[in-house]
Amino acid sequence: MGFDRKAQETAARVAGRLPPGQVLTEKFPVLHYGPIPKFDPATWDFRVFGLVEEEKRWTWEQFQQLPRTTITIDIHCVTGWSKLDTAWTGVAFKDLLSFVRVRPEARYVMAHSEYGFTANIPMEYMEDALLATHYNGEPLTPEHGYPLRLIVPRLYFWKSAKWLRALEFMAEDRPGFWEQAGYHMRGDPWREERYREW
Numbered sequence: 001m002g003f004d005r006k007a008q009e010t011a012a013r014v015a016g017r018l019p020p021g022q023v024l025t026e027k028f029p030v031l032h033y034g035p036i037p038k039f040d041p042a043t044w045d046f047r048v049f050g051l052v053e054e055e056k057r058w059t060w061e062q063f064q065q066l067p068r069t070t071i072t073i074d075i076h077c078v079t080g081w082s083k084l085d086t087a088w089t090g091v092a093f094k095d096l097l098s099f100v101r102v103r104p105e106a107r108y109v110m111a112h113s114e115y116g117f118t119a120n121i122p123m124e125y126m127e128d129a130l131l132a133t134h135y136n137g138e139p140l141t142p143e144h145g146y147p148l149r150l151i152v153p154r155l156y157f158w159k160s161a162k163w164l165r166a167l168e169f170m171a172e173d174r175p176g177f178w179e180q181a182g183y184h185m186r187g188d189p190w191r192e193e194r195y196r197e198w
């Protein structure tokens, strides 16, 4: 069956799933700054730090033991494409929180990835976030963030940091990598928050 883009876009808009200024795609474009990092399971770790009672660290082996969840989300990229019904499996942020005592002052999260990439996210947008290891039932491919990426379902896709290595809890908001380059501090596609107001 062919892909009738116009008809599907219309249908999606009617269904209320395509935010303003977005067009549908069935492809899965690859977008990031810099090279794709190498993964070494012997040295990889995932850390939680900042406003927590106790910092935590998981090796790759330990991370495999955490409970798994699958979610289906619509991707909205700030460059204008949206991709509906993408399935991701990994560790739900709220399940991770059962291992971490976050201080009440924490209102923002900074995602930290390989090579110093960062993305800032308000805590309320982390409630349904996922630390994803699989896409459509298969391990992530290197270009889409293997072995671990963040999925922040209700914000533009640039917040979904690939090659994730740590989450930092913060009281005050701080711009991440793309936010320093001019993207919006929150990035809600339904409010079309593409660019930062300086």
Ligand SMILES: Nc1nc2c(c(=O)[nH]1)N[C@H]1C(S)=C(S)[C@@H](COP(=O)(O)O)O[C@H]1N2
Pocket: 028, 029, 030, 031, 032, 033, 034, 077, 078, 113, 114, 117, 143, 144, 145, 157, 158, 159, 160, 161, 162, 163, 178
């Ligand atoms: N580590 C890292 N993660 C990143 C980026 C990046 O430059 N580095 N770019 C973001 C941007 S701008 C987008 S649109 C999505 C693209 O994800 P994809 O390549 O899986 O489509 O990754 C996000 N995560």
Ligand SMILES: [Mo]
Pocket: 031, 077, 078, 079, 157, 158
């Ligand atoms: Mo992006």
